[in-house]
Amino acid sequence: MWVQTLGISLEDRNEGKTIAIAINESTVLKSYDYYKEHHVLRRETTETWLLSHPYSVAATLALSTSSAVLQKKFDGSPIVVLATVIEPDQYGHPTTYKMFSFTFTKNINSKIDWSGFDAEAFQTIVPDSHYTDWFTSHFVQEPLR
Numbered sequence: 001m002w003v004q005t006l007g008i009s010l011e012d013r014n015e016g017k018t019i020a021i022a023i024n025e026s027t028v029l030k031s032y033d034y035y036k037e038h039h040v041l042r043r044e045t046t047e048t049w050l051l052s053h054p055y056s057v058a059a060t061l062a063l064s065t066s067s068a069v070l071q072k073k074f075d076g077s078p079i080v081v082l083a084t085v086i087e088p089d090q091y092g093h094p095t096t097y098k099m100f101s102f103t104f105t106k107n108i109n110s111k112i113d114w115s116g117f118d119a120e121a122f123q124t125i126v127p128d129s130h131y132t133d134w135f136t137s138h139f140v141q142e143p144l145r
Helices: 025-030 032-037 047-052 054-073 106-111 119-125 133-139
Strands: 006-013 016-024 079-088 094-104
Touching: 016 054, 016 094, 054 079, 054 094, 054 119, 054 133, 094 133
Parallel strands: 016 079
Antiparallel strands: 006 016, 079 094
């Protein structure tokens, strides 16, 4: 199912269930008004900030999407969440790069109050959450907030 800028799939693989989220960078940048209108981006987020922080935005969208899907689809079995960024390579061809992954378990789910949960907390509450070296190297090049 493709939703605006996100490719989301829930798959059964040999190692268990996987939620795969693909963020298309160029479409995200073109969808500023959509995200502001639907309160996905904070009020103070300007278009200039969005353009200068594409990896911050990609991570936030992927974590928020993870939260929404897990709330609806989690059945108690561990689920691997895998997020990718699609952006043009040096020749302009769309290329997929792994952004982050983590495993969501029954134990973690039992501790979350979804009504007040900030999806960015996945980075600290899930023991195996990690960003790839590729993503980190691009993220640290963004200007400080």
